[in-house]
Amino acid sequence: MLKVDRIELGIVLDHIRAGNGLRIFEELDLGRRESPVALLMSVPSTKLGKKDIIKISGALDLDLTKLALLDPGITVNYIEGGEVVRKVRPELPQRVEGLIRCKNPRCITAVEPSAPAIFELVERGRKRYRCYYCGESVTV
Amino acid sequence: MDRERLGPARKGKRDFVDSLDFSPEDYQRLFSLADSIRENPARMAKACSGSLMATLFYEPSTRTRLSFEAAMRRLGGEVITVADPATSSVAKGESLADTIRTVGGYADLIVLRHPKEGAARLAALYSPVPLINGGDGAREHPTQTLTDLYTILTCKGRLEDLTVALCGDLRYGRTVHSLIKALTRYPDIRFLLVSPEELRLPDSVKEEVLLLRPGVSLQESEQLEECLPEADVLYMTRIQKERFFNEEDYLRLRDAYVLTPEKLQAAKPDLIVMHPLPRVTEISPAMDADPRAVYFQQARLGMYARMALIADLLGVA
Ligand SMILES: [Zn+2]
Numbered sequence: 001m002l003k004v005d006r007i008e009l010g011i012v013l014d015h016i017r018a019g020n021g022l023r024i025f026e027e028l029d030l031g032r033r034e035s036p037v038a039l040l041m042s043v044p045s046t047k048l049g050k051k052d053i054i055k056i057s058g059a060l061d062l063d064l065t066k067l068a069l070l071d072p073g074i075t076v077n078y079i080e081g082g083e084v085v086r087k088v089r090p091e092l093p094q095r096v097e098g099l100i101r102c103k104n105p106r107c108i109t110a111v112e113p114s115a116p117a118i119f120e121l122v123e124r125g126r127k128r129y130r131c132y133y134c135g136e137s138v139t140v
Numbered sequence: 141m142d143r144e145r146l147g148p149a150r151k152g153k154r155d156f157v158d159s160l161d162f163s164p165e166d167y168q169r170l171f172s173l174a175d176s177i178r179e180n181p182a183r184m185a186k187a188c189s190g191s192l193m194a195t196l197f198y199e200p201s202t203r204t205r206l207s208f209e210a211a212m213r214r215l216g217g218e219v220i221t222v223a224d225p226a227t228s229s230v231a232k233g234e235s236l237a238d239t240i241r242t243v244g245g246y247a248d249l250i251v252l253r254h255p256k257e258g259a260a261r262l263a264a265l266y267s268p269v270p271l272i273n274g275g276d277g278a279r280e281h282p283t284q285t286l287t288d289l290y291t292i293l294t295c296k297g298r299l300e301d302l303t304v305a306l307c308g309d310l311r312y313g314r315t316v317h318s319l320i321k322a323l324t325r326y327p328d329i330r331f332l333l334v335s336p337e338e339l340r341l342p343d344s345v346k347e348e349v350l351l352l353r354p355g356v357s358l359q360e361s362e363q364l365e366e367c368l369p370e371a372d373v374l375y376m377t378r379i380q381k382e383r384f385f386n387e388e389d390y391l392r393l394r395d396a397y398v399l400t401p402e403k404l405q406a407a408k409p410d411l412i413v414m415h416p417l418p419r420v421t422e423i424s425p426a427m428d429a430d431p432r433a434v435y436f437q438q439a440r441l442g443m444y445a446r447m448a449l450i451a452d453l454l455g456v457a
Contacts, residue, residue: 106255106256106257106277106278107256107257107258108236108254108257108258108259108261108262108276109258109262111256112235112236112237112256112262114235115237115262131258132261133257133258133259133261133262134256134257134258134277134279135257135258135279136257
């Protein structure tokens with residue numbers, strides 16, 4: 001198996017559904033970071049069979065609010081001093097810009113592609129969002 | 141969305157996009173102002189002099205446009221208008237966002253009517269000046285709600301403890317949805333929902349109403365006569381032919397929900413009959429002489445309510 005160094009300080013995104021890692025890498029814009037980032041794909045996993053992992057060194061201040069929408073199964077491990085200090089499952093963000101498109105054909109966003117798609121969480125339990133413009137509901 | 145990213149807006153700019161954007165206190169402020177304008181129109185006749193309002197109508201609605209323009213002119217303001225977007229830059233493919241930013245550079249206030257749902261929300265994001273939603277698709281028409289509430293308050297003297305019957309197309313009628321939601325915020329309102337099975341109030345609206353006020357009374361019926369004796373307010377709407385699959389259903393249902401002086405015999409003497417206009421057949425012309433018919437007064441009150449709104453948003457009230 002490939003070896004990637006342990007990180008001293010940073011974030012490890014574990015249990016990413018296999019094949020989903022690249023999209024998450026891109027959505028979080030990790031290619032622009034100065035400190036090392038590792039994207040591991042198709043890593044054997046007892047839980048998932050195969051999984052992707054992303055190791056991001058150097059910072060703890062990443063905006064991870066999109067993660068729950070991209071892949072709700074992810075575990076976020078915060079690493080300090082080489083140890084996992086906190087493990088969290090990402091929570092659905094209150095407000096999402098750009099990731100969801102409105103499916104209502106009568107919605108202004110259907111004819112105005114420059115409009116920033118904005119959705120607001122209305123029901124956490126049922127994962128229901130509402131289009132900021134037309135009010136149409138979507139379940140993510 | 142950061143407003144700053146989209147361009148400069150006047151500090152503290154307020155818009156009127158959704159009927160629930162304004163609190164009952166905001167509405168009360170507008171009603172008091174509208175009352176004082178009605179009592180003494182001269183006092184506000186120059187309030188907006190030097191101000192310019194743009195009306196952008198992406199779908200025709202002569203009535204709404206006239207009401208806004210009359211309101212602005214009675215405040216001493218000026219109006220520029222695009223009544224036919226088919227011949228304007230819109231037809232050349234300009235985005236709504238760009239049109240709004242451009243027009244917002246000319247005018248002090250924009251009134252937008254647009255066939256797409258949420259168009260006014262989008263426009264308000266980009267507009268550097270206050271924006272009023274003059275109707276966006278099937279979604280909202282908040283100045284109609286403002287008009288309706290002001291009419292009820294003026295004619296009944298209160299906005300609480302009322303039995304409000306709504307009759308006709310409750311499924312697609314956006315004015316009905318907005319009015320029900322706005323009224324729900326006042327105490328002791330009971331709703332009688334009179335419509336054919338096919339045109340009942342959508343569950344999504346019922347859910348919203350129940351979220352605003354759990355336990356609010358929403359009583360459904362298919363018989364107008366059955367509801368009339370209890371009602372303090374009767375709000376009639378048009379049943380549109382295109383909602384039906386066949387002509388017979390349409391004709392049968394349309395006639396069942398026509399208001400006539402005979403049907404009104406069982407109603408309270410101080411009932412008021414409202415209608416957003418234009419009416420087609422749902423209110424018999426014989427009703428017009430009945431003092432309970434307030435729909436033309438409602439249209440006039442709508443102009444005063446819009447005057448109050450314009451003055452308020454321009455900060456000259
Ligand atoms: Zn939408």
